[in-house]
Amino acid sequence: EIVLTQSPATLSLSPGERATLSCRASQSSSYLAWYQQKPGQAPRLLIYDASNRATGIPARFSGSGSGTDFTLTISSLEPEDFAVYYCQQRDSWPPTWTFGQGTKVEIK
Amino acid sequence: QVQLQQSGPGLVKPSQTLSLTCAISGDSVSSNSATWNWIRQSPSRGLEWLGRTYFRSKWYNDYALSVKSRITINADTSKNQFSLQLNSVTPEDAAVYYCASGSHYVSYWGQGTLVTVSS
Numbered sequence: 001e002i003v004l005t006q007s008p009a010t011l012s013l014s015p016g017e018r019a020t021l022s023c024r025a026s027q028s029s030s031y032l033a034w035y036q037q038k039p040g041q042a043p044r045l046l047i048y049d050a051s052n053r054a055t056g057i058p059a060r061f062s063g064s065g066s067g068t069d070f071t072l073t074i075s076s077l078e079p080e081d082f083a084v085y086y087c088q089q090r091d092s093w094p095p096t097w098t099f100g101q102g103t104k105v106e107i108k
Numbered sequence: 109q110v111q112l113q114q115s116g117p118g119l120v121k122p123s124q125t126l127s128l129t130c131a132i133s134g135d136s137v138s139s140n141s142a143t144w145n146w147i148r149q150s151p152s153r154g155l156e157w158l159g160r161t162y163f164r165s166k167w168y169n170d171y172a173l174s175v176k177s178r179i180t181i182n183a184d185t186s187k188n189q190f191s192l193q194l195n196s197v198t199p200e201d202a203a204v205y206y207c208a209s210g211s212h213y214v215s216y217w218g219q220g221t222l223v224t225v226s227s
Contacts, residue, residue: 001173033213042206042217043155054215086155090212095170097145097157 002027002091004100012108019074021103023087027068031090034063034072037102038083046085047072074105082107110134112207112218119224120201126194126225130207130218137183137190138163143211146181146192149220150203161190162211199225 003026013019023032032050035043045054047063050070060075074081087100116128128146135142143162149155159171161181171179180193194201202225207218 031212035214042220043214044217045213045215048213088155088213094173096172097147099155099157101154 001094001096002029002089002098004087004089004098006085006087006100006103008103009101010104010106012106013077014108015077015079017077019072019077019081019105021072021074021085021105023065023070023072023100025068025070025089027091029089029091032063032065032070033088034061035086035088036081036083037086043086077105081105110209110216112209112216114205114207114218114221116221118222119226120197121227122198122225123196126192126197126201126205126223128192128205128207128221128223129189130191131187131189132209133188135209137188138185140164141211142209144181144183144190145208145210145214147206147208147214148201148203149206152200153203156203158192158194197225201225 005024007022034047036046037043046057046061051063062073064071084102084104086102090097111133113131120126143160145160146158159181161169161183178195183190204220204222206220208214209216
């Protein structure tokens with residue numbers, strides 16, 4: 001079973017700064033996604049297949065990486081981007097999904 | 109645009125069965141390209157995928173090992189919905205439960221149901 005480790009746990013930044021979030025997997029997988037979650041809401045898909053933006057996601061969000069090391073970058077933080085971000089992978093066998101523990105991006 | 113509407117009780121007694129339903133609009137539960145999932149979220153366990161059901165000429169189910177002995181996910185084609193049953197709940201099962209659609213990732217989420225386990 002895949003284990004996803006996200007770092008850092010918390011990122012304290014100011015609006016306009018660049019955010020770089022990391023997700024490391026215990027096994028290689030082709031299917032890596034990133035989600036954003038705000039309080040009281042369900043997560044929202046941002047990035048799929050490691051680097052493809054989901055429909056309606058602004059260009060300041062980008063994903064990169066392959067194999068076991070992946071990165072979500074927010075090029076210039078907007079006030080609405082302060083939230084918790086999760087990575088997720090699908091394992092082929094057993095056919096399961098695994099989520100990381102999350103990175104909170106907070107206002108400095 | 110797929111919409112998922114969850115229903116079910118928010119309070120379950122220990123040792124009893126948690127039952128939730130997810131009504132689908134904008135797609136068919138028996139679509140050959142869709143996959144229907146249940147995910148939960150708690151402070152202690154984070155986001156945890158529980159299982160899925162999908163139709164590919166016949167019905168299939170996959171379940172997380174952590175709940176495999178206690179979980180059933182079923183589809184109801186007459187009502188275009190799918191359901192979650194989790195037996196023998198304990199306080200560890202208290203969480204926000206989400207239904208979700210997607211094969212490799214979640215494209216659409218239900219609104220979430222906060223389930224408390226208490227007598």
